[in-house]
Amino acid sequence: MKFDLHIHSCLSPCASLEMAPSEIVARAAAAGMSGIALTDHNSSRNCPAIAECARRAGIGCLYGLEVCTAEEVHVLTLFDTTEQAAAMTDWVYAAMIKRVNDPEAFGDQPVVTWDNDIVELEWRILGSAARKTVQETGAKCRELGGLFVAAHVDRPAFSVFSQLGGIPPDAGFDAIEISRTGGEDEWRAKTEGFAATRSSDAHNLDDVALVWTEIPDAPFTVASLRAAFAARATAVSPPLRFGAAR
Numbered sequence: 259m260k261f262d263l264h265i266h267s268c269l270s271p272c273a274s275l276e277m278a279p280s281e282i283v284a285r286a287a288a289a290g291m292s293g294i295a296l297t298d299h300n301s302s303r304n305c306p307a308i309a310e311c312a313r314r315a316g317i318g319c320l321y322g323l324e325v326c327t328a329e330e331v332h333v334l335t336l337f338d339t340t341e342q343a344a345a346m347t348d349w350v351y352a353a354m355i356k357r358v359n360d361p362e363a364f365g366d367q368p369v370v371t372w373d374n375d376i377v378e379l380e381w382r383i384l385g386s387a388a389r390k391t392v393q394e395t396g397a398k399c400r401e402l403g404g405l406f407v408a409a410h411v412d413r414p415a416f417s418v419f420s421q422l423g424g425i426p427p428d429a430g431f432d433a434i435e436i437s438r439t440g441g442e443d444e445w446r447a448k449t450e451g452f453a454a455t456r457s458s459d460a461h462n463l464d465d466v467a468l469v470w471t472e473i474p475d476a477p478f479t480v481a482s483l484r485a486a487f488a489a490r491a492t493a494v495s496p497p498l499r500f501g502a503a504r
């Protein structure tokens with residue numbers, strides 16, 4: 259089964275406002291994904307909406323957030339339930355600066371319903387870093403029962419390699435993520451011992467499920483993914499060719 263584990267909704271300040279949960283689910287289902295994960299920057303507040311969309315569409319869904327740590331490393335935290343993701347969000351919110359977002363400068367951050375009504379605009383600056391280290395974030399994620407994935411390890415910014423020079427041995431990552439253009443062989447070699455995933459990191463509808471990760475058929479749950487990661491039983495789609503990334 260194929261899944262795209264890194265997708266941003268309209269709640270992320272840098273994502274397109276067209277990224278309504280209903281549209282994301284429709285695109286992922288049309289692309290043949292068995293499951294997706296919603297991973298907005300530092301917040302899971304659109305997860306209840308996408309949960310309902312996924313349920314209606316009959317597609318699997320995990321609920322998470324892409325935390326920006328104190329070292330400005332992006333990490334994915336993925337959970338089975340919206341309640342676990344909400345608990346992670348509360349912990350991250352408590353560690354963020356309390357400045358009010360300026361939509362003109364950083365972008366809008368709408369919290370929406372499954373049928374595309376805007377509930378409110380998130381006031382925190384979701385693109386800012388939380389005052390928690392990679393290790394602290396991983397420990398909290400595990401305490402809540404989640405999966406902890408090093409995001410886009412091949413990118414020259416906001417990755418464990420760009421910020422820390424490599425993978426801290428005590429971070430407790432369950433897997434690493436190679437971005438849509440990263441070379442699999444090169445990054446598997448640099449991240450030996452970790453299962454590899456590849457996900458779209460979509461900020462626009464056209465990017466949803468452009469690339470994906472595959473595991474043997476199993477229920478789309480944290481436990482199944484954890485087992486596949488532990489067995490290194492993941493396969494990833496080929497990278498997008500240079501120039502094809504949007």
Ligand SMILES: [Zn+2]
Nearest residue numbers: 324332409416
């Ligand atoms: Zn990122």
Ligand SMILES: [Zn+2]
Nearest residue numbers: 264266324459
């Ligand atoms: Zn992202």
